[in-house]
Amino acid sequence: MENTASFDLNRAIQNWRENLGQSPAFRSENLYELETHLRDAIVTLRGSGLSDEEAFIIAAKRLGKSSHLEAEFAKQNSRSVWLDRALWILLGAQLWGLANVFSFSLQTFLQAALPKLNDWLSTYGFGRVSESIPGQVVYVIALPVTILMGAKLFSITQHWAERRGWSPLDFVLNRPRVLTGVYIMLFLAPWGVQYGTVLLARWFALERYTGMSMTSGYTFFALVVLQMVVFASIVMVIASRRLRLRYK
Amino acid sequence: MLAKELVAASTVPLVLSVLTEGENYGYALIQRVRELSGGKIEWTEGMLYPVLHWMEKENLIESEWREAETGRKRKYYRLRKEGRKALQEEKQQWLTVHETLRKLWKTQPRLT
Numbered sequence: 395m396e397n398t399a400s401f402d403l404n405r406a407i408q409n410w411r412e413n414l415g416q417s418p419a420f421r422s423e424n425l426y427e428l429e430t431h432l433r434d435a436i437v438t439l440r441g442s443g444l445s446d447e448e449a450f451i452i453a454a455k456r457l458g459k460s461s462h463l464e465a466e467f468a469k470q471n472s473r474s475v476w477l478d479r480a481l482w483i484l485l486g487a488q489l490w491g492l493a494n495v496f497s498f499s500l501q502t503f504l505q506a507a508l509p510k511l512n513d514w515l516s517t518y519g520f521g522r523v524s525e526s527i528p529g530q531v532v533y534v535i536a537l538p539v540t541i542l543m544g545a546k547l548f549s550i551t552q553h554w555a556e557r558r559g560w561s562p563l564d565f566v567l568n569r570p571r572v573l574t575g576v577y578i579m580l581f582l583a584p585w586g587v588q589y590g591t592v593l594l595a596r597w598f599a600l601e602r603y604t605g606m607s608m609t610s611g612y613t614f615f616a617l618v619v620l621q622m623v624v625f626a627s628i629v630m631v632i633a634s635r636r637l638r639l640r641y642k
Numbered sequence: 643m644l645a646k647e648l649v650a651a652s653t654v655p656l657v658l659s660v661l662t663e664g665e666n667y668g669y670a671l672i673q674r675v676r677e678l679s680g681g682k683i684e685w686t687e688g689m690l691y692p693v694l695h696w697m698e699k700e701n702l703i704e705s706e707w708r709e710a711e712t713g714r715k716r717k718y719y720r721l722r723k724e725g726r727k728a729l730q731e732e733k734q735q736w737l738t739v740h741e742t743l744r745k746l747w748k749t750q751p752r753l754t
Contacts, residue, residue, distance in 0.1 A: 427668065427691060427717050430710075434669040435687070437712075458688035466692040470699075 401447040407432060414460055418478035419468035422641045432457060477636040481567070484629055488580040493544065495584035497536035499591040505529040506595060506603035568641075570633035577629045581622050644683060653685070653693050654702075655732040658725055661703060665720035667710075668694065694719055702728050 411429050414420055420428075432453050439449035457463070468475050512522040555562050566573050595603035660666060660674050672687050697703045702725035710716040721729075 424691065424695075426715070428688060430667075430714055430716055431669045431687065431691075433712070433714065438673075456687050458686040462686065463688045466689055470692045470695050 401445070401450075403436070403446040403450060406447075406450050410454055414463065417460075417464045417468075418475050418636070418640065419464045419471055421471055421474060421639060424467055424471070428457065428463075471639070474636065474639040477632050477639065481573075481629065481632050481636060484625065484632070485577065485580070488577065489544070492580060492583050492587070493537060493540045496540050496587050497533050499587050500536045501529045501532040502603065503591050503595060503600070504532050506600040507598060509602065510598065510600065567633070568637060570630055570637060573633045574626050574630040578622060578626050581625065585618070649683060649685065652683070653690070654697065655729065655736060656683070657690075657693065657697065658702065658721065658729040658732065661719060661721040661725070662729065665718045667716045667718050671719075697725070700728075701725075 407429060410432070411425055414428065415425055432450075435453035435456060436446070436449040439452055440446065444452070508523060508525050512525070515522060552561065552563060566576055592603075656675055657671060660671055660678075663674075666674070668690055669687075672685055672690060675683055675685065694703065694705075698705055698719075701722055703719045704722050705717050705719050707715045707717050
């Protein structure tokens with residue numbers, strides 16, 4: 395039977411290398427050396443009469459499972475691995491903070507808006523929502539929903555972009571200045587969410603709103619800016635070093 | 643099939659010994675060991691490279707990228723003075739173990 399789908403060896407090697415390259419355990423130099431080894435092995439196996447596909451499968455298997463290779467290379471490139479982890483910890487902390495602030499703002503806004511909401515519901519003949527439900531219930535529900543929705547949105551965006559041949563995550567992670575800019579946006583976003591909630595509360599004339607105060611003073615503002623500069627600088631340094639180590 | 647602990651323990655002396663024959667690159671090192679052992683020593687090939695990098699950090703070997711006949715660059719490794727010294731120490735240790743076992747098992751062939 396004829397094999398209608400011909401095997402593209404270079405494509406297979408490229409996919410194999412990209413798969414390994416997802417891990418911070420491998421530097422660019424390591425990947426190049428492993429690829430050279432793979433190609434040498436394929437040449438030898440083809441010399442024994444195997445097809446491109448057969449030679450690739452056997453050569454890749456002899457090199458070892460990617461998880462085992464990753465574990466061994468991570469011991470040699472531990473600095474690169476930890477820089478990667480530090481970056482994710484910093485970004486993750488900001489994202490967690492943003493999800494928390496969003497959920498808390500939703501809680502305080504809904505708590506303040508409940509009497510007005512009940513008045514509106516009564517006007518149109520609907521039942522009233524109990525005002526004795528603790529606001530924390532909103533927070534406890536909103537937080538995981540916010541995180542899941544954020545993760546889903548990210549996954550959809552990444553999938554959509556990859557089908558067009560690029561990865562937003564790689565684009566951001568491999569450009570220290572872009573990454574620092576994203577970090578600053580994530581740092582400022584919670585303030586934006588809180589400020590937006592204050593504006594909404596004022597627009598709906600919610601006297602009971604007890605969220606963020608807009609009179610925190612210049613000292614507080616200066617401390618926030620200082621914190622942002624310190625953390626953004628740390629992100630910039632880590633991202634630059636990570637890039638130098640991985641793509642040396 | 644050799645026990646994996648024995649394969650792991652013998653990797654450094656094997657690499658150092660093969661490099662005494664002259665500089666070499668990863669794939670060729672593996673082929674040489676396979677040839678010498680009659681196929682009995684099978685390394686998970688990718689695992690050799692972290693060992694080579696560790697040996698380089700320990701100043702036992704040094705490396706150089708050079709263009710191969712295929713046009714791609716290849717990393718060649720060669721022995722350093724410290725590596726030759728380490729090889730002598732490894733040799734002494736393995737010979738000690740071999741001699742002891744030989745006496746216990748009363749076998750004739752010697753490891754030279």
